[in-house]
Amino acid sequence: xxxxxxxxxxxxxxxxxxxxxxxxxxxxxxxxxxxxxxxxxxxxxxxxxxxxxxxxxxxxxxxxxxxxxxxxxxxxxxxxxxxxxxxxxxxxxxxxxxxxxxxxxxxxxxxxxxxxxxxxxxxxxxxxxxxxxxxxxxxxxxxxxxxxxxxxxxxxxxxxxxxxxxxxxxxxxxxxxxxxxxxxxxxxxxxxxxxxxxxxxxxxxxxxxxxxxxxxxxxxxxxxxxxxxxxxxxxxxxxxxxxxxxxxxxxxxxxxxxxxxxxxxxxxxxxxxxxxxxxxxxxxxxxxxxxx
Numbered sequence: 001x002x003x004x005x006x007x008x009x010x011x012x013x014x015x016x017x018x019x020x021x022x023x024x025x026x027x028x029x030x031x032x033x034x035x036x037x038x039x040x041x042x043x044x045x046x047x048x049x050x051x052x053x054x055x056x057x058x059x060x061x062x063x064x065x066x067x068x069x070x071x072x073x074x075x076x077x078x079x080x081x082x083x084x085x086x087x088x089x090x091x092x093x094x095x096x097x098x099x100x101x102x103x104x105x106x107x108x109x110x111x112x113x114x115x116x117x118x119x120x121x122x123x124x125x126x127x128x129x130x131x132x133x134x135x136x137x138x139x140x141x142x143x144x145x146x147x148x149x150x151x152x153x154x155x156x157x158x159x160x161x162x163x164x165x166x167x168x169x170x171x172x173x174x175x176x177x178x179x180x181x182x183x184x185x186x187x188x189x190x191x192x193x194x195x196x197x198x199x200x201x202x203x204x205x206x207x208x209x210x211x212x213x214x215x216x217x218x219x220x221x222x223x224x225x226x227x228x229x230x231x232x233x234x235x236x237x238x239x240x241x242x243x244x245x246x247x248x249x250x251x252x253x254x255x256x257x258x259x260x261x262x263x264x265x266x267x268x269x270x271x272x273x274x275x276x277x278x279x280x281x282x283x284x285x286x287x288x289x290x291x292x
Contacts, residue, residue, distance in 0.1 A: 073232035083251040087216035090249035099152035101204035108147040115143040124286040133188035145175030172279035188257040198254040205241040229270035233262040
């Protein structure tokens, strides 16, 4: 955060450091106005005995917040999306409060692990979702960060709460480097979940995150699921999901392979992969990066 040196007998401000973060310009302007309006009061009281106001030779260190604004997601879209029927009952908790749908509820912590594809022993599925399909050029992106997601305690409160324990495995959430506003698609997979080429069900969507399921069940438990964070979800897809959620979730939006679901919000997107609810290591070559 900036520290601006403000002398009580003048209105000169000396910026000492830079703050990188949200757009605080409006707040900074308001702080500046408050400072200017208070100068006279400070001068009038500077010689009062036992006053807590500093004298004319003293300095006040007050924050001035500046920096670039957070990326703003596109407000409109020309894309269209479709609903397909859900197989079975709707999710058993409200979507925004559901620890298996809204990854933001769990939280995560950074870990120091290999930022590259890793080879893990064990069986594999020839039809696992392929993370290279997220980007239009099907590249293997640079891995920019590694994290572990917190587990969820379903016995805590009405809808559960984050656990103090982390999900198993070295890495359960991976940063993928990209370009701001670059298009993002659902990771590809062979089997259809509904006629017409639909491969993925949108289980949860918010302005900057989305959860995808690879069955028609309104749950991550029966098969694969992918969480994408720091993604500007296409506003038309988000509106369709919100309407379907309000209508009882009997139908949810579905996507085909390579269908754009949004754009990168920043230069990094976070991705988590689950198999029957279990968080997997998203760096695994034999599973999510075949042939890479």
